[in-house]
Amino acid sequence: MADAQQLVVSVRGLTKSYGATAVLKGVDFSVARGEVHALLGGNGAGKSTLIRVLTGSASKGDGEIVFRDPAGAVHSEAEGRRKVAVVHQELALLPHLTVAENIALPHF
Numbered sequence: 001m002a003d004a005q006q007l008v009v010s011v012r013g014l015t016k017s018y019g020a021t022a023v024l025k026g027v028d029f030s031v032a033r034g035e036v037h038a039l040l041g042g043n044g045a046g047k048s049t050l051i052r053v054l055t056g057s058a059s060k061g062d063g064e065i066v067f068r069d070p071a072g073a074v075h076s077e078a079e080g081r082r083k084v085a086v087v088h089q090e091l092a093l094l095p096h097l098t099v100a101e102n103i104a105l106p107h108f
């Protein structure tokens, strides 16, 4: 378990439903500074939904999302979300741009 001061995002008990379909049923995870994680699951498991909720492009149900900076200061969800960059599935990539440019694209 990472030092709490090193956590950049922690998610506790996150839920999300679309109508009667419960997609996220109490998701707990955290990411510490410098860590690389892979989110694995079959089609329809809820991976994209989790990322959309984390980044605010879908509303969340219950639960808590806490963003911190590397020094441990806690940020509002809205502010934290501005620090998260998402590269969506390959159809949304621009092949003539660099990886860094693709990551930064939403900021232009």
Ligand SMILES: Nc1ncnc2c1ncn2[C@@H]1O[C@H](COP(=O)(O)OP(=O)(O)O)[C@@H](O)[C@H]1O
Pocket (backbone or CB within 6 Å): 018, 021, 023, 041, 042, 043, 044, 045, 046, 047, 048, 049, 050
């Ligand atoms: N906007 C939406 N409206 C209704 N159901 C949705 C919506 N987005 C995703 N779902 C449903 O949520 C479940 C998880 O989908 P998704 O997060 O896209 O899974 P994954 O990315 O793991 O393949 C699926 O059953 C999908 O049909």
Ligand SMILES: [Mg+2]
Pocket (backbone or CB within 6 Å): 047, 048, 049
């Ligand atoms: Mg997906």
